[in-house]
Amino acid sequence: MPEGPELHLASCYINTVCAGLIFSGKVEKSEVSKNPEVLFESDAYLISATSRGKEIKLTLTPLKEEKNLLPGRGRDREGLSQNGLQQPMDLVFRFGMSGSFKLASGAELPKHAHLRFYTKESPHRALCFVDIRRFGRWEVHGTWQLDRGPCVMLEYEKFRENVLRNLSDKAFNKPICEALLNQKFFNGIGNYLRAEILYRLKIPPFEKARTVLEALQHRKQSPDLTLSKKVKLKRENPDLLELCHAVPMEVIHMGGKGYSPEPSDDAAAFEEWLQCYCVPGMRSLHDGNGRTIWFQGEPGPMAPKGEHQLYSSMLCRVLLLLVGLGEAGRSVACCGIIKVKETSDALLKL
DNA sequence: CGTCCACGTCTAC
């Protein structure tokens, strides 16, 4: 599922399917999950959700005053007031590479459902946090992670200011494609979004981030234009930071689930929407963190050296070394090089 | 069978 749009779509999904649903009992964790137990229990409670960048917060709200029905157990529970009432609880989730929420209707739980909230009805259904790879995390009594910036989708103005006010930060020494994955400034942007955003403006992915962003600080005014012309111009020529908002918003407005592994009409529409990421004919490279960046055109000045570039620079050094040696040294060095070549050829045959 | 790849953090040297 999971870049900013998928997290936001998950919160919409939860608020839609859980509207009017009453949940009951304990929150159940799978055996295999290493995430914390959720010690919440209520005879009747509601679930709602909000999102911020690549995080989602669930709020569990007990419906009415209720006595703790299981004295002794209550001591283990969290968020109990002194008279044993279950207090509301916030849970903050990150989705890792494969997290999602699903309301399961059948008797069977979905595979990899690591946290389950059961409805009161009979037979009950279960809202499940499903996560195949288990990179996802949740925190009990969670708050938004402190070092993540404002949401690129829901807090656009704050997001923009946070970037432009902090351009001296060393995060912007990096290539723009790597800076875009820094959640301290671009909370919600992930690997497919960075490719799509840079592609729209044909910005070379390995151009220095500060160079790209400093150009946006004082945006050129054209005072002779009418207001409506200015608005039109701005809408038709969005800058990089505007696209960090607008591109994920396009995914949200498509509806569906966004990027999702299961084949469906939504998935087909999403693939159709992609202009660059994994699109045939586009180029790709690995960035400094080993993540694949998709792009078109020039990679830009900070591009990592490819393998053949490394080999050719090594060869240059060897040749320079040989030139610098006398005739005797040259023959000794060449013997050594030939030995290295024979050895590596022999190893390749093994 | 095996190897590579995937929408993202985390922590430890």
Next chain:
DNA sequence: TAGACCTGGACGG
């Protein structure tokens, strides 16, 4: 700046 953390799908032999 590597790895660790995971499952499973695609593709090659």
